Amino acid sequence: MLQEKHRTEIDEILSRYPVKRSALLPLLYLAQREAGYISEEAMREIAGLLRLTPPQVYETATFYTMLNLKPVGKFHLQVCKSLMCALVGSDTLIGWLEKKLGIKVGETSKDGLFTLSKVECLGACGTGPMMQINDDYYERLTEEKVDRILADLKRDGASALKTGPFMWPEPNGAKQ
Numbered sequence: 001m002l003q004e005k006h007r008t009e010i011d012e013i014l015s016r017y018p019v020k021r022s023a024l025l026p027l028l029y030l031a032q033r034e035a036g037y038i039s040e041e042a043m044r045e046i047a048g049l050l051r052l053t054p055p056q057v058y059e060t061a062t063f064y065t066m067l068n069l070k071p072v073g074k075f076h077l078q079v080c081k082s083l084m085c086a087l088v089g090s091d092t093l094i095g096w097l098e099k100k101l102g103i104k105v106g107e108t109s110k111d112g113l114f115t116l117s118k119v120e121c122l123g124a125c126g127t128g129p130m131m132q133i134n135d136d137y138y139e140r141l142t143e144e145k146v147d148r149i150l151a152d153l154k155r156d157g158a159s160a161l162k163t164g165p166f167m168w169p170e171p172n173g174a175k176q
Contacts, residue, residue, distance in 0.1 A: 002042060020049075021052060027046045028046065032068060035071075037068040072117075073115040077131055078122070079094050079116070079130075079131045080124065080131065080132075081094075084126075084128055089129045092129070093129040093131065097146065098116065100147070100150055105117060105118050114150075128140075133153070
């Protein structure tokens with residue numbers, strides 16, 4: 001239970017908001033940080049803390065793509081599907097990833113390393129197609145870049161993302 005493990009942090013979060021409901025997102029993030037996703041039990045607990053109904057908490061949790069309602073792999077690949085990315089090949093990018101990982105959108109690889117998702121705009125409209133892996137952006141993706149990124153992640157595991165995103169140089173010195 002969140003309250004047992006994080007009482008001090010929960011109290012600190014609640015103290016920042018004169019209206020308790022305003023603490024909903026920070027508490028959902030806390031629950032996700034704890035388990036890697038937001039469980040029904042965590043939503044019920046948060047509802048009780050904030051004097052909300054569980055459906056009110058669920059409504060918020062399902063609205064934001066950065067909140068996960070089921071476990072995800074060590075590397076959560078979120079491909080932007082907005083119009084700008086679609087125009088420059090996000091559907092092709094999704095196809096490469098599905099083929100290379102052996103999974104479909106919404107699935108996690110058997111080894112538990114990768115989960116593939118489509119999300120709305122990630123705010124990198126000028127550098128698509130792009131994807132976010134955990135907290136890092138990978139932009140101007142080509143099949144070759146995707147191959148290298150996946151190989152690095154598979155080889156290095158969690159340490160591959162600790163130093164931030166690695167951006168492959170563009171041919172002819174073009175700026176990323």
